[in-house]
Amino acid sequence: MRILRTIVLALGVAAAVLPFVWLLSTSLKGAEELFAYPPVLIPSVIVWENYSGLWNAVPMASYFMNSLIVTILSVTGTVLFCSLAGFALARYRFKYQQLFLVMIIAAMMVPKEVIILPLFTIILKLGLADSLAGVILPFIVDAMGIFMMRQAFLSIPAEIEEAGVMDGASPFILWWKVMMPMTRPMMATLAIFTFIASWGDFLWPLVVLKSPEHFTLQVGLSYLIGTFVDNFRYVAAGGIISIIPVVIVFVFMQKYFERGLFSGSGK
Amino acid sequence: MMKKITPYLFLAPAIFFIGLFVIVPMVQVFSVSFLRYSFFGPNEFIGFENYRKLFHDPNFWWTLSNSLLYVLVTPVLMVVSLVFALSIRRSVKSAKLLRLSFFLPVITPVVVVGIMWKWMFAEESGIINYLLSFIGMEHIPWLTQYPVNMLSVMILTIWRGFGYYMMIILAGLALIPAEIEEAGVLDGATPFQQVIHILLPNLKPTLLFIFVVSSSSAIKLFTELYVLIPGVPMNNKTLVAYLYRLSFERFDFGYGSALAVIIFLVTSLFSYANFRMMEQRS
Numbered sequence: 001m002r003i004l005r006t007i008v009l010a011l012g013v014a015a016a017v018l019p020f021v022w023l024l025s026t027s028l029k030g031a032e033e034l035f036a037y038p039p040v041l042i043p044s045v046i047v048w049e050n051y052s053g054l055w056n057a058v059p060m061a062s063y064f065m066n067s068l069i070v071t072i073l074s075v076t077g078t079v080l081f082c083s084l085a086g087f088a089l090a091r092y093r094f095k096y097q098q099l100f101l102v103m104i105i106a107a108m109m110v111p112k113e114v115i116i117l118p119l120f121t122i123i124l125k126l127g128l129a130d131s132l133a134g135v136i137l138p139f140i141v142d143a144m145g146i147f148m149m150r151q152a153f154l155s156i157p158a159e160i161e162e163a164g165v166m167d168g169a170s171p172f173i174l175w176w177k178v179m180m181p182m183t184r185p186m187m188a189t190l191a192i193f194t195f196i197a198s199w200g201d202f203l204w205p206l207v208v209l210k211s212p213e214h215f216t217l218q219v220g221l222s223y224l225i226g227t228f229v230d231n232f233r234y235v236a237a238g239g240i241i242s243i244i245p246v247v248i249v250f251v252f253m254q255k256y257f258e259r260g261l262f263s264g265s266g267k
Numbered sequence: 268m269m270k271k272i273t274p275y276l277f278l279a280p281a282i283f284f285i286g287l288f289v290i291v292p293m294v295q296v297f298s299v300s301f302l303r304y305s306f307f308g309p310n311e312f313i314g315f316e317n318y319r320k321l322f323h324d325p326n327f328w329w330t331l332s333n334s335l336l337y338v339l340v341t342p343v344l345m346v347v348s349l350v351f352a353l354s355i356r357r358s359v360k361s362a363k364l365l366r367l368s369f370f371l372p373v374i375t376p377v378v379v380v381g382i383m384w385k386w387m388f389a390e391e392s393g394i395i396n397y398l399l400s401f402i403g404m405e406h407i408p409w410l411t412q413y414p415v416n417m418l419s420v421m422i423l424t425i426w427r428g429f430g431y432y433m434m435i436i437l438a439g440l441a442l443i444p445a446e447i448e449e450a451g452v453l454d455g456a457t458p459f460q461q462v463i464h465i466l467l468p469n470l471k472p473t474l475l476f477i478f479v480v481s482s483s484s485a486i487k488l489f490t491e492l493y494v495l496i497p498g499v500p501m502n503n504k505t506l507v508a509y510l511y512r513l514s515f516e517r518f519d520f521g522y523g524s525a526l527a528v529i530i531f532l533v534t535s536l537f538s539y540a541n542f543r544m545m546e547q548r549s
Contacts, residue, residue, distance in 0.1 A: 004354070005357075008354035012351045012355070012433075015429075016369050016372055016430055017368050019372075019383045022386070022387065023379070035392050038397060039394050082281065084278070085278050087277055088273075089278070092273065094275070100282060103282070103286075103290065106290070107285045108538065109534075109535045109538040113507045113510070114527045114534075115289065115292035117296075117515070118299075119292045122288070122291065138288040139288070140284055143285060171273045171277075196373075200375070200378075202377055202490055218376050239378075239382050239383070242378070242379055243379055250370065254363065254366070254367065258438075261438060
C-alpha cells in the first residue's frame with residue numbers, strides 16, 4: 001500500500017512539475033537543440049542570452065511594471081474596499097441592509113465573461129479605454145471578498161468593539177485601528193487570491209489595452225507568440241519571467257492560500 | 268445623525284463599483300437582449316425575437332453541446348483529485364515544497380499554461396507524441412483536429428485544476444474524525460471498503476462543492492480554449508466563444524446579449540447552489 005501511494009504521489013508531482021521543467025529548459029536552450037528529435041531535456045550549453053535577448057527585443061521592463069501596477073493596486077483596493085463593506089455589513093444594523101446583501105450576492109453570480117461587452121462600452125464612455133485604470137477599476141471590488149471580510153468581522157467578540165467605543169474611537173478609527181488588525185489572516189487570504197487572479201488575468205486587459213506601452217505581461221506575452229513564432233526560446237524566457245513573481249509571493253503566503261481553500265471560499 | 272450614515276459611508280465604495288461595473292452592465296445585457304441593436308442599423312424593441320432566433324440557431328446548439336461536453340472534465344477532476352488526495356494525505360501535510368508543486372499549475376498565468384501545452388501537444392516536435400511513440404502510437408493531431416483538440420483543452424483544464432481540488436479534498440478529509448476511521452480498521456475493513464463506506468459518505472459536501480465549482484467554470488470555458496487553439500473554426504467553440512464572436516466580430520449586440528442572458532441563467536444555477544452551500548458551512 002505504501003509503495004502504491006509513493007508511486008501515485010511521484011506521478012502527481014511529475015505531472016504538475018514536468019511541463020515547467022520543459023519550459024525552463026526551452027528558455028535556456030541553443031537554437032540547434034530546440035527542435036532536436038528526440039527532444040533534449042537538459043541543454044548541453046546553458047544559453048542565458050535568451051533572457052537578455054528577449055529583454056532587448058521587446059519592452060519587457062514596461063510590461064512587467066504595468067503588471068506590477070495593476071496587481072498592486074487591485075490587491076490594495078480589493079482588500080480595503082471589501083474590508084470597509086464587510087465591516088459595515090457585520091457590525092451595523094441599518095435600513096436597506098438586506099437589499100445591499102442581495103445586491104452583493106447577485107453580483108457574485110454574474111460571470112465576467114457575460115458582461116464583458118457592456119463593461120467595455122462603459123470603460124469607453126469613461127474615457128478609460130487603453131489605460132491601466134480601465135484594467136483595474138472594474139474588478140477593484142470583489143463581491144466574494146466582501147463576504148469573506150464580513151465573515152471575519154462577524155467572528156470578532158463584541159467586547160473588543162465595545163472597548164474601542166468606550167475609548168471614544170470614531171467609527172473609522174475603530175475600523176482602522178481596532179477591528180481591521182483582527183482580520184489580518186482573512187485579509188491575507190483575500191490578498192493572495194486577488195494577486196494570483198490579477199497577475200494572471202488575460203482576457204480583460206486584452207480587450208481594454210491597445211497600445212504596446214500599456215500592455216501587461218500577459219498581453220505582451222500573447223503578442224510575443226505572434227511576433228516571435230520562430231523564437232520559442234524568447235517566448236519560453238518570457239513565460240518563466242511571468243511565473244517568477246507569482247511563485248515568490250505564493251511561497252510567502254501559502255499558508256493563507258491554503259486557509260482560503262479549506263474554508264471553501266477560494267475563488 | 269452622523270451615526271446613522273456611518274454604515275452607508277463604509278459601504279459606499281464597494282456598492283459604487285459593484286453597481287457601476289456589475290449591476291449596470293448586467294441590466295444592460297438583459298435590456299439589450301430585447302432589442303435589435305447593432306452598429307449597423309437602427310435600434311428597436313423586438314420582444315423575444317432574439318431568443319426565438321437563438322433557439323433556431325444551429326451554432327447555438329452546437330456551442331451549447333460543446334460547453335456541456337466540457338463539463339465532462341468535472342467527473343474526471345473529481346476522481347483524479349480524490350485518488351491523489353487519498354494517496355498522499357499522510358505524507359503531504361508536512362512537506363511544504365510538495366504542496367507547492369501541486370499548486371504550481373494553479374497559480375501559473377493561463378497564457379503561460381497555454382504556451383507550455385501548445386508545445387507539448389505539437390504534432391511533430393511535441394513531447395507528448397514523442398512519448399506516445401514508445402508505445403507504438405501514431406502522431407495524434409492534438410491541436411488541429413476536432414474533436415481531439417477538445418480533448419486537449421480538457422486535459423489542460425484537468426492539469427490546471429487537479430492540485431487545487433486535491434487540496435480541497437485533503438481539507439475535507441482532515442475534518443473526518445479519526446475515531447470513525449479507526450473503528451473501520453478495527454472492524455477489519457479493507458482500504459477499499461474504508462474509502463467507499465467511511466470516507467466517501469463523509470466527503471459528500473466537499474465533493475458537491477467541487478462538482479459545482481468545476482462545472483460552472485467548465486460552462487464558462489473560453490480563455491483556455493483561446494490560448495491553446497486560437498482562431499480555429501466554429502466546430503469546437505464554446506458558448507462564451509460564440510458570445511465573443513457575436514459581440515466583437517459581428518457587433519450584433521442584441522443577439523449577443525440574448526446569448527449572454529442564457530449563459531448567465533445556466534451559470535447562476537451553479538453559483539446559487541455554491542452560495543447556499545457556503546452559507547450552510549458558515
